[in-house]
Structure formats: C-alpha cells, structure tokens
Amino acid sequence: MRQDARSLLERLEQQALAYYDFTDRVSEIEMWPIFETLLRDPRIVGTRSAAAREVEQVGVSVIAAPASVPPPAEAPASLFRTYEQEVSAPEPVRIRPQEPKLRDFITRIGRSDDA
Amino acid sequence: MTLVLVRSPKGGVGTTFLAARLSIALAARGRDVHAVDCTSQDSLKLFFGLGTRQPLQPFGETDAVVVASGVRLTQGHEASRHAGFADRLATLLSDQICFVDISASDAELRDRLLPHAALEICAITPTPIALAALTKVDADTPVIELEHTAFVLNQTDDRRRLSGDIHALIRTLMGDALLGTVRRDEAVNEALAAVKPLAAHAPTSAALSDLERLADALERRLGLVHAPAASAAR
Numbered sequence: 001m002r003q004d005a006r007s008l009l010e011r012l013e014q015q016a017l018a019y020y021d022f023t024d025r026v027s028e029i030e031m032w033p034i035f036e037t038l039l040r041d042p043r044i045v046g047t048r049s050a051a052a053r054e055v056e057q058v059g060v061s062v063i064a065a066p067a068s069v070p071p072p073a074e075a076p077a078s079l080f081r082t083y084e085q086e087v088s089a090p091e092p093v094r095i096r097p098q099e100p101k102l103r104d105f106i107t108r109i110g111r112s113d114d115a
Numbered sequence: 116m117t118l119v120l121v122r123s124p125k126g127g128v129g130t131t132f133l134a135a136r137l138s139i140a141l142a143a144r145g146r147d148v149h150a151v152d153c154t155s156q157d158s159l160k161l162f163f164g165l166g167t168r169q170p171l172q173p174f175g176e177t178d179a180v181v182v183a184s185g186v187r188l189t190q191g192h193e194a195s196r197h198a199g200f201a202d203r204l205a206t207l208l209s210d211q212i213c214f215v216d217i218s219a220s221d222a223e224l225r226d227r228l229l230p231h232a233a234l235e236i237c238a239i240t241p242t243p244i245a246l247a248a249l250t251k252v253d254a255d256t257p258v259i260e261l262e263h264t265a266f267v268l269n270q271t272d273d274r275r276r277l278s279g280d281i282h283a284l285i286r287t288l289m290g291d292a293l294l295g296t297v298r299r300d301e302a303v304n305e306a307l308a309a310v311k312p313l314a315a316h317a318p319t320s321a322a323l324s325d326l327e328r329l330a331d332a333l334e335r336r337l338g339l340v341h342a343p344a345a346s347a348a349r
Binding site: 029030032034035038039041042043044045046047 | 243246247249250251257258259260276277280283284288
C-alpha cells in the first residue's frame with residue numbers, strides 16, 4: 001500500500017481498509033482469444049478498416065512510439081497506417097511472433113491514449 | 116423532442132437500469148423528461164421505486180400519467196407496434212427529452228426509431244457474451260462507424276482480471292463513442308428488492324456517482340450543455 005494512503009487511513013482510524021492502486025490496464029491487458037476474434041470481425045471494425053487488414057498480416061512487429069497522438073476513436077486505423085509505413089521501411093527493428101502483435105497494438109494505443 | 120433510444124442487442128446488461136437512471140438524472144437537472152417502456156417486461160417502473168402492481172398509463176393517454184422522481188412514465192409496448200409510433204412520440208413529446216427503453220429482441224423497433232433519434236445508447240457489460248453481441252448492434256454498419264450510437268460499459272469491476280481487460284479494450288476500441296462506465300454495485304439490486312429508488316436506498320452508491328458523470332457526458336453529447344474548457348475531475 002502507498003505510504004500516503006496508509007497514513008491517511010491511520011488518521012481516519014480505518015486500518016481495516018486497504019488502498020488498491022489500479023495500474024494502467026492497457027499495458028497489462030491479457031490477449032484473450034475473443035478479443036482478436038472481435039477485432040477481426042468486419043461487423044465491429046468494418047471491411048475497409050486498416051485495423052482489420054493488419055490483423056490478417058503475417059510480418060514483423062515494429063516497436064515504436066507514434067509520432068503524433070491521434071484521437072482515441074481513430075487510433076486503430078491511424079496507428080495501423082503508421083505500422084504499414086514502417087513495414088515498407090528498409091529494416092524492421094524487431095521480429096516477434098504474430099500472437100503478441102495485438103498486445104503491441106493495444107499497448108501503443110495505451111501510450112497515445114489521453115484518457 | 117429529443118429522442119434517446121436505450122437498447123442493447125444483449126439482454127440483462129442494464130439497459131432498463133440506464134434508461135431509468137439517466138432519465139432521473141436529467142430530470143433532477145431541471146429537464147422535462149419522459150420515459151417510455153417499450154418492453155413487454157414492464158420493469159422500467161421498478162427502478163423508480165414503483166411496485167410490480169403499479170400500472171403505467173399506455174403511451175398516448177394523457178390522463179393520470181405517473182410521475183416518479185420527476186420523470187413522466189408511460190408504457191409504450193402496445194403503441195410501439197404501430198407504424199406511426201415515431202410520429203406520435205414527436206407530436207406528443209415535442210418539448211421533452213424522451214428516453215425509450217427497447218428490449219434486446221426488438222431490433223425492428225430500434226431500426227424504426229433510430230432515424231428519429233438524437234442518440235442511441237447501447238449498454239454492454241464486461242463479459243464475453245456481451246462483447247460478442249456487439250456484432251449485432253447494427254445490421255448494416257460496423258460498430259466503430261456508428262455515428263448516432265454511444266456505448267456505456269455497465270457493471271464494471273476492475274478488481275476482476277477479465278472485467279478489467281474488457282474495460283481497457285472497450286475504452287481503446289470505442290474512444291469517444293464510449294459515453295461512460297458504471298461500476299457494478301449490489302446496491303442497485305438491493306434497491307429493487309427494497310422497492311426504492313437507488314438514491315433513496317443507497318445514497319452513497321458507487322453506481323450513483325458514475326451515473327452523474329454519465330449524465331454529464333450525455334448532456335454534452337446531446338448538446339444540452341457545452342463542454343467545459345478544462346474538465347475537472349469529480
């Protein structure tokens with residue numbers, strides 16, 4: 001427990017309570033298979049969405065912070081446009097297995113999420 | 116009339132709860148609000164502290180309309196079967212904000228009313244089945260392209276792993292289309308069992324504070340208030 005939370009609870013004589021700090025869940029998100037299933041579904045993301053196309057690609061995963069911070073609602077498509085540009089770049093930074101790519105996508109969005 | 120549809124393709128996610136509580140919240144802010152129960156379940160009134168045997172006037176009959184927590188309540192299931200229901204809503208409720216509670220199985224009514232609505236609110240819960248039901252929100256338009264639909268994630272519990280993960284996913288996927296979240300609070304069901312409004316049964320309910328923020332967001336989305344230059348945390 002954080003020391004300031006502990007001190008406050010002691011002053012309030014509520015030592016039976018505990019303070020839990022919820023960390024940024026986006027960085028810890030578990031890639032449940034249903035997440036990937038839904039993010040491939042055109043009824044969710046559309047057929048012309050770059051996000052839907054990207055999930056189908058087999059290739060490298062480039063770990064890089066986006067140059068700009070897009071609005072969260074547009075984040076999937078705009079980040080994937082950035083990703084596609086990097087895929088065509090001369091040298092990828094790192095090669096990862098396909099399964100964690102969705103985790104990277106979610107993590108990158110989390111870094112750019114202003115909320 | 117400002118028409119707000121409240122409907123989810125998944126039943127049991129809190130659609131009626133949200134229709135009731137948002138109408139109560141806006142009425143408490145001085146708005147002229149009417150809530151129409153278009154479900155055969157007839158449970159909207161329960162969230163206002165009314166009993167199961169309390170009849171509501173059929174929509175369109177203006178005598179002895181029940182008013183609870185500042186909201187006019189009518190039963191619209193029968194009236195909604197008729198093709199001219201949307202026009203009747205506009206005619207009879209011209210100066211009011213009208214929340215229409217639509218059951219999950221009634222996609223036809225939703226599709227019929229949507230062109231007349233200022234907003235559709237779609238409730239989901241942080242469960243795999245509710246996530247899967249997102250594929251059924253609209254037959255023609257992908258979820259992330261819906262322009263008149265806002266989502267509310269209801270019954271969140273970030274202490275639970277899957278619930279927290281789904282919360283993070285929805286927040287990321289929906290962006291501004293996520294109107295807000297409401298924490299899971301047993302006090303909601305307790306209030307129903309006590310046949311009392313939530314605010315009367317549990318004034319310190321976590322869900323109530325979430326609903327206030329949700330009402331703030333709804334008013335901004337409907338253009339009833341202007342967004343502050345710098346939002347302050349409550």
